[in-house]
Amino acid sequence: MAGTETYTLNMGPQHPSTHGVLRVQLELDGENILSAKPIMGYLHRGIEKLLESRTYVQGVPYTDRLDYVSSMNNNFGFCRAVEELAGIEVPERAEYIRVIVAELNRIASHLVFIGSLAIDLGASTGMLYTFRDREEILDLFNLVCGARMTFHYIRVGGVNRDVQPEFIEKTYKFLEHVPVFMEEYKKILLGNEIFMSRLKGISKMSKETALSHNMTGPNIRATGIPYDIRKVDGYSVYPRFDFNVVTGKNGDNWDRFNVRYNEIFESAKIVRQALDGLPEGPFMAKVPKVLRPPKGEVFSRTEGTRGELGFYIVSDGSTKPYRVHIRRPSFVNMQGLNDMCRGYLIGDSVAAFSAIDPLMGEVDC
């Protein structure tokens, strides 16, 4: 009797659900996935090389283009690294503002995640709803820095400009709105039987596997490991705020979804506390016009929306960094893709791409 044959399906780089220009080589037996190999680099712009030929301050806008859905967090990470290298003390008010905008951006990024997961599972209405609410955050950012996508708001030594009372007022209003729209998603997505059955028990990952792939962010928290740099490192003013690290239990797509869903509430909590305790004072430290950090190197990591975002900067004492390496969470998380897809169906692979939540700008750097 003739045997069956496996075949290769190239999902991407032009495919509606690979979130940009990711290409995944699926080895298939019928509809069953035998292996999934991510192939990336279609969006490689050489940001690490570019940063070597810019001064430290000029480098900040490049980080906007890494994870362009949560630019604030990238600015934050890079500026922290440079400040650590140059020994700049950031004023308290600036730290508070940074935390506020970074957490707001985390909410926006998680809303994009929920929306894109919904549309990948065929519920395109879900996406429209989350994008509607993300719009409010973008409006807030528009108010604070005049940009809606690539902010370049957090600068070395502080923030670009102080927040206006109008921003604070509107942010409070937005925070009141958060539970309202989250309830709406609960109705349209979480309560849906089909949505549940598409995610529960799919792409299961044990703690050990997640650790061995060095996954970070919501992906590792979904397996039950409370690994959150905000808590673990306690950088910036995060230790002053009361918030929980949301964890899952089974490490399946449902948990990955739920972790992000609940993190929105936690982020909202942080924003509220930061707004309540926003101190007076300068919003920018005294940074020399020509920044020449002393010779040395630094590895600084922050919790980006997709996981641990690390900046490794080597300074040779000149105005430009000698070498910058960016540890991109999406890039490292991609190692888990094979484990998340193997043994499941084509339909689950789409959910897995979504649940790992890669952003190609960040993966390819």
Next chain:
Amino acid sequence: MENLTVGAAAEWIRSVILLILGNELLTDVVMKFVGLGACIGVILTAAIVLTYAERKVCAFMQVRLGPNRVGGRFGLLQPIADMLKLMSKEDIIPDGCDRIVWALSPMLLFVPSALIYGLFPFDEGVVFADVNVGVFLLLAISSQSVLPFLMGGYASNSKYAFIGGMRTVAQMLSYEAPMVFSLLGVVMITGSMRMTDIVAAQAENVWFVLLQPIAFIIFIISATAETNRTPFDLVEDESEIVAGPFAEYSGMRWALFFLAEYANLLSISILTTTFFLGGWHGPFLPGVFWFWMKVLFMVFVFMWFRWTFPRTRIDQMLSFSWKVLLPLALVNMMFTGIGVYVWRSMM
């Protein structure tokens, strides 16, 4: 009021033709063609109206405006613009495809979708062919739309299309069974497979949606699956297999798939109306109004499904058909049989 029925309109057309031709026999022949033209006209109008309706319903569900530029504030001319766009698009023929099979697929797909319109009773006495095995013939004809999908999927020389073609077969064959069995309950109560008899039986007593609620639900679900609409649109599943069998088609060929999809959407709405919602019957208003009101309501329901549900997975969908719907339909049929037997012996 009496003059507002489709039958009256047909009579009027007939009298005009008779006046011109002056021959009864030839007029009858011409009237057959008029009927055919009316059926095709319904399909084409439906495609235009339903594309617009779908866009608006979708926009309504998704808190946005929908078409609002072409043709005034409500974008009424949007379907025309869409049509022009589709017609002026380049006809891309994929490399290495099986040319003949590939070109035939959209045309053949449209045939069964259009053909079943001949069996629908639109109003009192307005039915193109009132066959005594109407229900059965209808299911038989609509089952023919599987092969064109498969042909398109196979001939496109694309793996996505091929997976889509394979899925079509699995999906349509599995959902045909519960669909047939859910309709058998209606047929058993009526005692006839003639479409007009089924409508008449509902006019005498109650709508079958009250007598056969389970069958109604099963029918709605399997009809959604048969027409490849969310939550069962795994055939054209854009997030997994791009567009399934349509992935390689463009321009007018794609428009034919599109047309067939809307023809199918309308036809399942008409079927639901005919089998479960009492066809054209209703108080006060002429039949044709009732008929289209019910049909459009059903169309709205199907669109509602589409824009609120996520998509199922292929294995979930198949096991749902074989493990839930089919046994349920069989049990429903058994109880209907007992009920009909008891009712008849009591009478």
Next chain:
Amino acid sequence: MNELLKLVHGVVNWGMDTAESMNAGVLIDASVFYALMWVSVLAALGVVLCRNVVHSALLLTASFIGVGCLYIYMDSPFIGAVQFLVYGGAVAILIVMALMLTRRDDMAHSNLSRSLFCQAGAAVISGAFFLCISVASLMTQFREMSAELGDSVTGLADMMLTKYILPFEVAAVLLLIAMIGALVIAKGAHES
């Protein structure tokens, strides 16, 4: 206006009269019949002659459907619908799908061996089969369908559920066994 109408009426009446004198009704009937027949026969020929086995399978479906149309044309829509549903809707699809799933290097020349020996063998076998069938059908005394059957569907149902209930059920059981057997075999192949 009236003059024009009269002219049209005249032409129409002349045309109808001529058609009647030429026995147009029978002619049309026959031509529809022959058209459907040729569709079926040519499609069947195509099944044999096509080089691409998938095309053969698709033409087989066309042939099935042509035959189904013939049934409907001969006033037995039930048999026609059965033909559509079973042959056109299920059997053909399974054949086509099985063929499509089997990979070959060159789909354009995928049909069976085209050597002269094979063709001659096939011709002899099919000729013999054709002979048997035609002799059988010529020798059978066909009866008019009895009026007591009435509506063909109810008649069929009555016969199947009363007189021929046993063969009907036996056939059903047989099909069930075949189905389960196929499932078992397919499952086994998958595991190995």
Next chain:
Amino acid sequence: MKTYIGADALALLKEKFHSVEYNTEEAKPAVYVPADELLQLLSFLRDEMGFTRMENVTSVDYKTYFEMVYHLFAWKTLDTCQDVPDENVWITVKVKLDHEHPVIPSVTSVFSSAEFEEREVFDLMGIDFTGHPDLRRILLWEGFSGHPLRKDYKQAAPPFVERITRRGH
């Protein structure tokens, strides 16, 4: 809180691995290790000292030599930590490599998570990893020549592509 590894722990390392070097002057001294002892050191760090997370793998081109940089983190309470921000120790391990033929054993046998990052280093810096399961270019395409993150990398002139015009010439 994030702290760097203590001086006594470093002294312990020095005792264990004699070839290990570090600058005692610096506040956060990087541990230099020869390439052939890297794997032993990393397994020791992982198994004995609890550095279970290989957070970052990268390399720097110092024109005369390459430097592989590994950042390891020891997060003590992996499963129990819920609210208490706890000790989080880290260490930098560095390996100096020859500029002509940079070869280093792959650390994937100790930390399997380094697979993609090592591929990235191979791709952009041109360092060869022995024992890597799947060493291919990851961000650039297969036919690319050169390693862009090297300081001496010169971008090749873009290939001359003849312009296709409507007339066909």
